[in-house]
Amino acid sequence: MTGRIFSIFWMVFMLFFAIPFPMLLYYNIRSESMPNPIENDPLISLALVTLSILLWVTLLIGYYYKWVLVNFAIKRNIERLNTTGIPREAKILAATKIPDTYPGCDTYNLKIQFKNLVDSEITHQTAVNDAKPYERRYEAGKRVSILIDPEVKRIPYFIFASTEVSIRKMTILLASLGWLVLLSAVAAYYIYAYQTESEGMGWRFMSIGHPLLICPAVLLFYRFLLAFIAGKLSGKPSEKFLIKFKGIATEAKLLAARQTGTYINEQPMIEFELEFRDNHYQKHQVSIKKVIDLLALDITKQEYISIFYLKDNPQRVAFAQDLNEINGEF
The missing domain is CATH 2.40.50 (OB fold (Dihydrolipoamide Acetyltransferase, E2P))
Known part of the structure; x- marks a missing residue:
């Protein structure tokens, strides 16, 4: 429960700096020193308008896929697994x-x-x-x-053999309506901005600091930042599922463990150098970076650590403990 409240807090916090804050900043500055649109290059302004539209389209397509289309993709993949799994x-x-x-x-x-x-x-x-x-x-x-899934490429990666799937029409309807409301709000803001700021000179009022450009840019930045941080902390989820469902279990000898100098929530990131033999008795050395809880630093003193590696590419490895902790899909 505490974790959920914490997540909601950070979601609202980040949303504030993505949408209300750029608007408050822009319109307060604009009210104090009214810009003269005629001084702006119309080509640059038009380029900024085009860029803002591209950012909003990218964002809205992503939301539509996540809210609506992904449900149909999962349904199709489940039906495929029932025959090819x-x-x-x-x-x-x-x-x-x-x-x-x-x-x-x-x-x-x-x-x-x-x-x-x-x-x-x-x-x-x-x-x-x-x-x-x-x-x-x-x-x-x-x-x-x-x-x-024999390829472990599409969600879900596995299903129960008795799985029956159907789409909840009301859920899809509500998600679609929510997306349309968001689309309408964005379109309405373009119309509002043009009517109140153009002063008969078209889109010359458009600047690099306008919310129409900043808001989608910040929201997209959040998406890539969170994906980057998650990838650095625990690797790509798809990579871990691939190693878990197609990897070979073995014991790796711990050659060295050293801090990288990076801390996440005051927990150190440790680089592990490991050595193991594959199923063909070939020796491999690999390096894995992992954020370690301060209470779990004993792992750096172990002689051997359980890992999984891919048969076709033994350099792609993961700790068995980390793989056991991932869940879902389905």
Whole structure:
């Protein structure tokens, strides 16, 4: 609960500096010193207008995909997995019921254990909606059939063999309406800005500091920044899922562990130099950077660390502990 409140706080905080703050700054400065649009180069102003439109279009396309289209993509991928997925049998290690999630079915958080695509045993945490709770299929100790994407390229990377998928029309409708409201707000702001600032001289009022340009630029910057930080801290999620579902488990010898000088939330980033032999008994040396909790620094003193590596590219590795902690998809 605390983590969710913290996330909401930072979301509102970042949103303030992306939209209200640039507007307050721009219009306060403009009211104190009215600019003379005739002094601006019309070609530069037109270029800035075009750039702002491109930024908004990029942003809105991303939102539409995330809010609407991704649901159809997931549905299509689930239907594909039902025919092309690689079957595996998974043992349920733990099952926790989530109360009042979806009407008409029970929802469980599961911890399951199964062999991946190269027969290395892995554990995974996921959620499942059970439309037939009276069959009691999802209880600790029981076994369930799953289907894994042979390429591990598209979400979901695996499904339960009994999965049935449908699109909630009301959810899609509300998401589409929300997107249309956002689109209308952006279009209305262009009209408002033109009517109140053009002074009969077209788009010459457009400047590098105008909210029409700054707001989408900041929102896109946030998207790339968060993706970059997440990639630096824990690697790309798709990369980790690929190694987890197609990687070979082994023990790597710890050659060295040293701090990089980078700290995230006062926790040091450690660079590990590891050595291991692949399934062909070829020796490999790799380096992995990882942010370590201060209470878990004992890992730097271990002689061997469990890892997974890709058979086709042994330089792509991940700590087994990190892979066990990722969840979802599905």
